[in-house]
Amino acid sequence: xxxxxxxxxxxxEKISHFGKGPRGITRLAFSETAAGAQKYVISLMxxxxxxxxxxxxGNIIGRLxxxxxxxPAVATGSHLxxxxxxxxxxxxxxVIGGLxxxxxxxxxxxxxxxxxxxIFACEESSRFGCATVGSKAMAGLANISEWRKAKDQAGLSFxxxxxxxxxxxxxxxxxxxxAEEIKAFxxxxxxxxxxxxxxxxxxxxxxTIAAPTRLKIKVEGVAAxxxxxxxxxxxxxxxxxxxxxxxxxxxxxxxxxxxxxxTVGMLNVYPGAINVIPGVVEMWVDIRGTNxxxxxxxxxxxxxxxxxxxxxxxxxxxxxxxxxxxxxTMNKDIMSLIKKVCVEKRVPHQMIHSRAGHDAMxxxxxxxxxxxxxxxxxGVSHNGEEHTEIDEIxxxxxxxxxxxxxxxx
Ligand code: GLV
Ligand code: MN
Ligand code: MN
Ligand code: MN
Numbered sequence: 001x002x003x004x005x006x007x008x009x010x011x012x013e014k015i016s017h018f019g020k021g022p023r024g025i026t027r028l029a030f031s032e033t034a035a036g037a038q039k040y041v042i043s044l045m046x047x048x049x050x051x052x053x054x055x056x057x058g059n060i061i062g063r064l065x066x067x068x069x070x071x072p073a074v075a076t077g078s079h080l081x082x083x084x085x086x087x088x089x090x091x092x093x094x095v096i097g098g099l100x101x102x103x104x105x106x107x108x109x110x111x112x113x114x115x116x117x118x119i120f121a122c123e124e125s126s127r128f129g130c131a132t133v134g135s136k137a138m139a140g141l142a143n144i145s146e147w148r149k150a151k152d153q154a155g156l157s158f159x160x161x162x163x164x165x166x167x168x169x170x171x172x173x174x175x176x177x178x179a180e181e182i183k184a185f186x187x188x189x190x191x192x193x194x195x196x197x198x199x200x201x202x203x204x205x206x207x208t209i210a211a212p213t214r215l216k217i218k219v220e221g222v223a224a225x226x227x228x229x230x231x232x233x234x235x236x237x238x239x240x241x242x243x244x245x246x247x248x249x250x251x252x253x254x255x256x257x258x259x260x261x262x263t264v265g266m267l268n269v270y271p272g273a274i275n276v277i278p279g280v281v282e283m284w285v286d287i288r289g290t291n292x293x294x295x296x297x298x299x300x301x302x303x304x305x306x307x308x309x310x311x312x313x314x315x316x317x318x319x320x321x322x323x324x325x326x327x328x329t330m331n332k333d334i335m336s337l338i339k340k341v342c343v344e345k346r347v348p349h350q351m352i353h354s355r356a357g358h359d360a361m362x363x364x365x366x367x368x369x370x371x372x373x374x375x376x377x378x379g380v381s382h383n384g385e386e387h388t389e390i391d392e393i394x395x396x397x398x399x400x401x402x403x404x405x406x407x408x409x
Pocket of ligand 3: 079090091123189
């Protein structure tokens with residue numbers, strides 16, 4: 001079958017129906033909805049003639065043998081899980097684009113190296129607070145003790161959720177792949193920012209991927225009657241939490257000169273009733289940056305601000321560091337190769353930093369790794385309005401195809 005522009009558009013649309021809601025697509029990691037999308041994409045992979053294996057964290061690996069089965073594979077891929085009310089393109093274009101690239105290369109006859117399309121499990125941190133789980137497990141970077149503690153909003157543990165998908169937390173170690181098995185990894189992804197659009201470029205060649213540092217903060221005040229407790233006697237945990245959020249925002253603004261950003265994206269307020277002064281607030285903080293020193297400074301400033309606010313407001317505040325990753329630089333040879341392909345194809349391109357996290361940052365510990373970005377309309381992502389023009393996706397697929405060919409031929 002010709003995997004044309006229409007085919008790509010059609011498949012992106014079909015995949016978007018798994019989890020489609022009024023505001024966007026909700027296909028959370030290890031959910032039945034994600035499993036439905038995976039099953040559908042496996043059928044597409046089988047049509048291309050890929051041999052499918054699923055590892056012990058739920059990564060799906062589709063392989064096309066080359067002339068020499070003993071040689072390391074040239075791999076591409078991305079993810080199918082989404083944030084709540086996410087978009088159609090985040091992750092999906094790397095999966096569908098990778099599939100199109102491999103089917104085009106298959107049509108050229110056997111290459112020297114095997115090719116692999118990998119669909120990584122649980123790239124998004126929205127369900128369990130842990131990001132790029134599948135690629136971490138594959139690269140031997142799994143933090144199983146952390147994952148054991150993780151629960152979703154419904155209170156279901158990570159271990160129980162993966163068990164529902166016939167996976168066993170005790171066996172995650174089996175997902176590790178030796179570095180010798182992979183020659184290179186290249187991920188196609190939407191930019192999720194506005195740089196390419198502003199610069200009128202079609203391709204971004206990723207240089208560094210920003211690393212997330214995540215915190216959970218618990219503010220403890222005193223739950224009390226909202227009518228009978230005088231204003232000056234309150235120890236309202238949500239008021240203190242609000243002050244902390246503003247401080248975190250200010251610190252992010254201050255550090256943004258180094259490209260560092262801070263977000264509080266989730267709050268739990270207890271007991272959560274209109275007539276009760278909030279006694280406890282849990283909040284989650286996401287710090288991202290490509291400058292490690294700035295991230296460290298940001299973290300220290302946040303800790304200092306929390307102590308000052310807690311003391312002034314006479315509330316308790318505890319900070320739990322959930323993860324602290326380092327920015328990852330992509331492989332120089334792969335960056336040069338992608339650049340050469342862009343020049344040859346006369347595609348307007350530029351070097352770019354990734355401000356979002358990606359599976360590529362873990363694969364980089366396993367094999368020479370690179371990323372190809374295509375523009376995101378208005379920079380919108382993690383939102384149902386996410387959009388990339390089909391011609392831009394196709395040009396990303398062209399660059400990916402040629403890059404994989406050069407690596408695998
Ligand atoms: C992945 O989408 C991230 O949160 O960076
Ligand atoms: Mn995402
Ligand atoms: Mn993504
Ligand atoms: Mn990503």
